[in-house]
Amino acid sequence: MRPLTAGTRSAGSVVVVVLVDFKPEATWWGWSRLVMQRWPLRRISGLKFSKVLGSGFEGGFGLRPSRTRQGLFLGFESEASARDFVNASPLLTGYRAHARELCVVMLRVCSCRGSWSGASLEVTAELPADGPVVSLTRASIRPSRARQFWRMQPASELSLHSAPGVLMATGVGEAPLLRQATFTLWESVAAMNAYARSGAHQEAIQAAYGGGYFSESMFARFVPMQIKGTWQGRHYV
Numbered sequence: 001m002r003p004l005t006a007g008t009r010s011a012g013s014v015v016v017v018v019l020v021d022f023k024p025e026a027t028w029w030g031w032s033r034l035v036m037q038r039w040p041l042r043r044i045s046g047l048k049f050s051k052v053l054g055s056g057f058e059g060g061f062g063l064r065p066s067r068t069r070q071g072l073f074l075g076f077e078s079e080a081s082a083r084d085f086v087n088a089s090p091l092l093t094g095y096r097a098h099a100r101e102l103c104v105v106m107l108r109v110c111s112c113r114g115s116w117s118g119a120s121l122e123v124t125a126e127l128p129a130d131g132p133v134v135s136l137t138r139a140s141i142r143p144s145r146a147r148q149f150w151r152m153q154p155a156s157e158l159s160l161h162s163a164p165g166v167l168m169a170t171g172v173g174e175a176p177l178l179r180q181a182t183f184t185l186w187e188s189v190a191a192m193n194a195y196a197r198s199g200a201h202q203e204a205i206q207a208a209y210g211g212g213y214f215s216e217s218m219f220a221r222f223v224p225m226q227i228k229g230t231w232q233g234r235h236y237v
Helices: 024-036 079-088 090-098 141-161 189-197 198-208
Strands: 015-020 047-056 067-078 099-114 133-141 166-174 179-186 212-233 232-235
Touching: 015 024, 015 079, 015 090, 015 212, 024 047, 024 067, 024 090, 067 079, 067 166, 079 099, 090 099, 099 133, 133 141, 133 189, 141 166, 141 212, 179 189
Parallel strands: none
Antiparallel strands: 015 067, 015 099, 047 067, 047 166, 099 212, 133 179, 133 212, 166 179, 212 232
């Protein structure tokens, strides 16, 4: 396990990401989760870090929010506590009952740079030589830079969806406009790295950092331990 940066608290070493698209008749139940879910999350054993997230329209990355899609980002202290949540959580049972699509992804952290609300993930795994890998990019955008940042977004989003080797890509966030994240599943490290060096993405990242767009950011990579469910019409077992 690699040590955290001094002054940064731990967000856990095993992550569970829950992506949900609520049934139309469960829209209000879903909206209530955005407001109320943080309190039930506090009772989950072994949970060290949690974020309840909205999503862009149709799971995308634009300014238009989705009425039915949401996400959870949960950091656990151990694999055992993460598996207990995935296999036996009443919270997940409630989500499944109200969802037309739901996908649960359990991940071990391979690398993490930066922080999220003052917390960072503990690295306990290496990037796989073969097989799928997941990347998470999240940032708090400075209000004074929000307009310039979103001007770059269409080209970057288009290049991601058309990138070779991308198996899943969805936009989530804590708050419209200013606190955004991208969750992406790749078929291999090589495909992920090739996209990271591509024109539109590289230009957007260089411009964002060079222009001081972010007040806080975190870039993390993971090896998937389990992917189960359905997302954007694709089934994962």
